[in-house]
Amino acid sequence: MWLLQRCLRFQRLGRDFDRPWVGVGNYSRVTMTKRKRQQGYYTKRMKSVQEGSNEEVLLADIRSLLQRSKIDGPGVTSNESGATDSEAPFERFSQVEVKIAALSSIGDGLGFSSSKSDHVFVVPFTLPGDVVEAKVVTQFANDHYTLTDFVSVLKPSPQRNDDLVRCPYFAKCSGCQFQMLSYEDQLAHKKSIVEKAYRNFSNLPIEMIPLVGDTIGSPLQYGYRTKLTPHFDGPPGSRVRRGRKDGPEQPGFEQVPPIGFMVKGTRKTMDIEDCPIATDAVREGLKQERKRVAEELSKYKRGATVLLRETTTKAPAQPQGPPATTDDPQPISNETDSSNQPPQALQTTSSPTSTTTTKTYITDQNATATEHIGPYTFLNPAGAFFQNNNSILETFTSYIRSHILPPQPSTTSTLTTNNTTRKPPKPIKHLIDTYSGSGLFSITLSPFFTTTLGIDISSTSIASASLNAAQNAIPNATFTTGDAADIFAEAKTRYDGDGDGADECVVVIDPPRKGCDDGFLRQLLGFRPQRVVYVSCNVHTQARDVGVLVRGGRREGWGLEGEKGKKEEVKVDDDGTGGIGNGKGMPRVRYRIESLRGFDFFPQTGHVEGVAILQRVDDDEGNE
Numbered sequence: 137m138w139l140l141q142r143c144l145r146f147q148r149l150g151r152d153f154d155r156p157w158v159g160v161g162n163y164s165r166v167t168m169t170k171r172k173r174q175q176g177y178y179t180k181r182m183k184s185v186q187e188g189s190n191e192e193v194l195l196a197d198i199r200s201l202l203q204r205s206k207i208d209g210p211g212v213t214s215n216e217s218g219a220t221d222s223e224a225p226f227e228r229f230s231q232v233e234v235k236i237a238a239l240s241s242i243g244d245g246l247g248f249s250s251s252k253s254d255h256v257f258v259v260p261f262t263l264p265g266d267v268v269e270a271k272v273v274t275q276f277a278n279d280h281y282t283l284t285d286f287v288s289v290l291k292p293s294p295q296r297n298d299d300l301v302r303c304p305y306f307a308k309c310s311g312c313q314f315q316m317l318s319y320e321d322q323l324a325h326k327k328s329i330v331e332k333a334y335r336n337f338s339n340l341p342i343e344m345i346p347l348v349g350d351t352i353g354s355p356l357q358y359g360y361r362t363k364l365t366p367h368f369d370g371p372p373g374s375r376v377r378r379g380r381k382d383g384p385e386q387p388g389f390e391q392v393p394p395i396g397f398m399v400k401g402t403r404k405t406m407d408i409e410d411c412p413i414a415t416d417a418v419r420e421g422l423k424q425e426r427k428r429v430a431e432e433l434s435k436y437k438r439g440a441t442v443l444l445r446e447t448t449t450k451a452p453a454q455p456q457g458p459p460a461t462t463d464d465p466q467p468i469s470n471e472t473d474s475s476n477q478p479p480q481a482l483q484t485t486s487s488p489t490s491t492t493t494t495k496t497y498i499t500d501q502n503a504t505a506t507e508h509i510g511p512y513t514f515l516n517p518a519g520a521f522f523q524n525n526n527s528i529l530e531t532f533t534s535y536i537r538s539h540i541l542p543p544q545p546s547t548t549s550t551l552t553t554n555n556t557t558r559k560p561p562k563p564i565k566h567l568i569d570t571y572s573g574s575g576l577f578s579i580t581l582s583p584f585f586t587t588t589l590g591i592d593i594s595s596t597s598i599a600s601a602s603l604n605a606a607q608n609a610i611p612n613a614t615f616t617t618g619d620a621a622d623i624f625a626e627a628k629t630r631y632d633g634d635g636d637g638a639d640e641c642v643v644v645i646d647p648p649r650k651g652c653d654d655g656f657l658r659q660l661l662g663f664r665p666q667r668v669v670y671v672s673c674n675v676h677t678q679a680r681d682v683g684v685l686v687r688g689g690r691r692e693g694w695g696l697e698g699e700k701g702k703k704e705e706v707k708v709d710d711d712g713t714g715g716i717g718n719g720k721g722m723p724r725v726r727y728r729i730e731s732l733r734g735f736d737f738f739p740q741t742g743h744v745e746g747v748a749i750l751q752r753v754d755d756d757e758g759n760e
């Protein structure tokens with residue numbers, strides 16, 4: 137009977153199965169059998185979950201919610217479905233009523249149905265207190281959770297205000313999740329993301345983690361994104377034919393494909409005509425590029441990504457005539473390297489002082505985009521990395537400026553816990569800017585330092601960094617191309633001749649989402665700079681790496697219990713001190729977290745940029 141029921145169910149599910157399984161973020165790392173795929177659930181993870189991935193972060197939140205619900209109870213005590221752990225407890229594509237209990241760190245709501253108390257539903261576009269209808273998509277029975285599509289709100293959360301939503305694609309497009317949440321609540325949620333990241337992923341005792349500061353908001357909450365990359369897929373069959381020289385001719389497009397972003401939770405592209413989180417110039421670019429692609433469709437045989445990047449020029453204001461407005465476009469500025477760009481002057485404003493600012497968009501990866509941050513000008517190839525929210529960069533860089541050096545001690549010497557005096561740390565003179573990109577930190581912080589030394593793996597970014605230093609008349613900045621870990625050998629030669637030159641150095645770290653590798657952390661601890669400022673777009677990998685620096689190299693129990701419970705150690709020079717020294721009998725090097733805070737670079741989304749300020753713990757402060 138059971139077998140018959142299962143067979144009937146497979147048949148039903150097979151009929152319903154109208155799209156391939158698709159993941160959210162890094163879920164695609166999980167593999168499964170075809171039959172399980174058709175059922176929409178997994179029983180076994182074939183590959184380990186990537187550190188700091190959405191999946192790992194989500195699992196931590198789910199486990200803590202299940203733990204809490206065991207104590208408090210989600211309002212349900214019986215398991216009416218009778219499903220066992222290894223069975224998918226809900227039918228794929230069935231609709232379930234879910235009461236949302238928490239907001240996860242990846243921005244999706246987490247809740248329970250009334251039929252199963254030990255199983256969490258992950259529902260995008262929802263808030264704690266919402267009661268919603270959700271459609272079952274993918275089930276992870278062993279991990280007690282199900283990914284769903286949001287269907288509708290049955291009873292709204294007191295936090296929900298749908299009148300705030302400014303985008304017609306909200307609740308479908310994967311770009312923004314929080315438009316129905318007040319900005320104040322968005323910032324509070326982002327603070328809790330930083331708190332949870334350090335609690336769940338730093339592996340530090342709670343007393344070593346300082347209170348997280350309030351999230352600093354973005355001056356612009358819409359109209360802030362200076363770069364968009366909408367895309368369109370190729371015509372059916374174009375993927376199979378790609379790369380086959382002697383194969384049949386590529387089919388062309390029969391109609392204009394959807395041009396835009398992914399539907400949330402799928403790999404399907406949805407057509408997006410406008411994106412209100414982008415700047416006016418980029419929004420205009422989206423409109424024009426959509427038109428251009430439609431007109432030139434016969435040139436395309438496969439899908440493509442369109443680059444839209446804002447560029448800003450500042451010029452002395454015209455002495456005569458009324459100020460120009462957005463309805464009164466001006467010719468494109470000469471400052472923009474746009475030889476192969478269509479004419480697109482879009483937004484011109486005159487400031488009451490003597491400067492005219494012109495913002496336009498560019499689409500050529502290699503054309504130069506210009507950004508201004510306070511008095512500094514940055515030039516970059518449009519396709520290269522640069523922070524995407526210009527409106528927050530002045531606030532952000534002045535925050536880093538005011539924290540890059542240690543707070544001034546009140547006297548020339550400081551009392552230690554033993555009531556003995558110790559010398560104040562040496563004044564910091566040198567900045568080491570790792571993962572420097574085109575020199576954002578080296579350049580905006582340069583007035584504080586005798587020298588700055590930047591490194592980035594991208595030679596294009598380093599070429600821009602050198603150009604930007606020259607452009608901003610900064611004589612003391614040097615940049616080099618290479619792996620970030622390699623900078624410490626150079627820094628030792630430059631600054632550490634007498635053995636304590638690292639006391640005069642601060643290191644800024646701003647890696648990609650995956651964080652720093654062991655080699656980098658090892659070299660950093662071996663160099664032992666007095667101070668570290670760690671900036672990151674992924675507070676989870678940041679928390680992991682900061683944990684290593686605070687423990688002085690030990691990387692114990694990273695990850696979720698049971699996933700990667702094994703103890704690891706990031707070893708440097710084993711000098712017999714039980715930790716990491718510099719190989720010259722120096723005591724173990726470790727850091728304390730002076731402060732933690734998030735910055736909201738991406739309003740309306742679940743992302744938060746973390747800034748951790750670390751100070752080396754010196755011997756007489758309790759180094760063992």
Ligand SMILES: C[S@@+](CC[C@H](N)C(=O)[O-])C[C@H]1O[C@@H](n2cnc3c(N)ncnc32)[C@H](O)[C@@H]1O
Binds near residue numbers: 523571618619
């Ligand atoms: C988040 S961006 C930060 C760039 C810069 N600090 C800024 O704010 O504009 C990360 C940078 O790390 C660089 N990168 C990635 N892996 C690297 C590695 N192994 N060594 C050095 N740089 C790396 C990338 O090229 C990119 O410029």
